[in-house]
Amino acid sequence: MIARYKRREFIKATCLTGLGLIGSNLLAVNDPKQNNKEAGNNIIIDKVHTKLEDGNIHSTPYLRMDSGTDGPSLLLIAAQHGNEVQGVEVARRFKEFCAGNLVAGNVWIIPMADLRAVRSRKYTVESTPEKRFTETNLNRSWPGDGSGHDNQRIANSLNREIVRHCTHVVDIHCWEHYRAAETLSESNNEQAAVMAGVTTTRFISYGVFPENQNTNITIRRYMSATGRAAVTIELAGQYQMREDQVLIGLSSMINIAKQLGMIAGEPEILKDERAVRTKETSYEITAPCPGIFMPANRSDSNETLSPDDYVVKGQQLGHIIGEENLKAVPVFAPVSGYLWHLGLCHWNLCDTMLSAQHPYADKGDTLAVVIKT
Numbered sequence: 001m002i003a004r005y006k007r008r009e010f011i012k013a014t015c016l017t018g019l020g021l022i023g024s025n026l027l028a029v030n031d032p033k034q035n036n037k038e039a040g041n042n043i044i045i046d047k048v049h050t051k052l053e054d055g056n057i058h059s060t061p062y063l064r065m066d067s068g069t070d071g072p073s074l075l076l077i078a079a080q081h082g083n084e085v086q087g088v089e090v091a092r093r094f095k096e097f098c099a100g101n102l103v104a105g106n107v108w109i110i111p112m113a114d115l116r117a118v119r120s121r122k123y124t125v126e127s128t129p130e131k132r133f134t135e136t137n138l139n140r141s142w143p144g145d146g147s148g149h150d151n152q153r154i155a156n157s158l159n160r161e162i163v164r165h166c167t168h169v170v171d172i173h174c175w176e177h178y179r180a181a182e183t184l185s186e187s188n189n190e191q192a193a194v195m196a197g198v199t200t201t202r203f204i205s206y207g208v209f210p211e212n213q214n215t216n217i218t219i220r221r222y223m224s225a226t227g228r229a230a231v232t233i234e235l236a237g238q239y240q241m242r243e244d245q246v247l248i249g250l251s252s253m254i255n256i257a258k259q260l261g262m263i264a265g266e267p268e269i270l271k272d273e274r275a276v277r278t279k280e281t282s283y284e285i286t287a288p289c290p291g292i293f294m295p296a297n298r299s300d301s302n303e304t305l306s307p308d309d310y311v312v313k314g315q316q317l318g319h320i321i322g323e324e325n326l327k328a329v330p331v332f333a334p335v336s337g338y339l340w341h342l343g344l345c346h347w348n349l350c351d352t353m354l355s356a357q358h359p360y361a362d363k364g365d366t367l368a369v370v371i372k373t
């Protein structure tokens, strides 16, 4: 709640509430027959073309904005997975913000990177409700291969036309709704850590990339392997658009652009402590018996707790209605901290198949994870 309130204040302070008023001409998509590189306000809207395995041409739309002054080349890439769509709206608002505020460098935006998967309304074109992850994952296809599978071909042409020009990348994904938004960074990439340090997700984690694989990797790892900087932002919730998540994405993008000197002003970072997710700070709460899990209400309202909420040690997080004796068995927060995960997500597919979000827990199933702060 605190974090959300502050994000709203941040948006107010940066006058973003009136975004719809900025440059309505910017919303007009260029007629493809025209030379769209002549677009006004230094915004180019164009497409990257890729020849697919079947010989058809696939076109990925993007836009680029140039301040006219030297500086970083920042890429926002979203929807590399077709069911992770909240970054598309972040991209739209960031574009409008930059149109009036970019003072150095240039911004590239690919809002729907795997447009084929977006059109098919799935994680990848080949995904099914029971099998989300497939070999043809765009974000395991970098830096691409012009004669590989379709997403390797698309990565190859996006790299040739866009990514190779970029010094910094923000890759926006969405994970399942039972988790809170998180920034994924690296402990061995200083430039990336600088970007990650100003994002506005409550949660952050730092990984280390192994060095022995340089093909069919994520865009973040590809940037790192080529001496550049990238962070991933996982917003919360697939197959949906949520204002609170879009604001996290937008305020993070603006902060990064400020941090890189591309927009005037200082980043507005979260006032309260950030929850750094590590093995040591993660406290898992599991089902004490089989039954139906009901989350508890927030202490200050009749709404149920949700990911991102702060809880104190001993606070009730919910209860299991046991199938043996139909009694409610409460579960409590073992430490004070922020809820990173709340609720059931069977087989990691709770935003893909309905039975995966069923609130029936087997004994030992994870009900919640609190990150100690």
Ligand SMILES: [Zn+2]
Pocket: 080, 081, 084, 173, 174
């Ligand atoms: Zn993803």
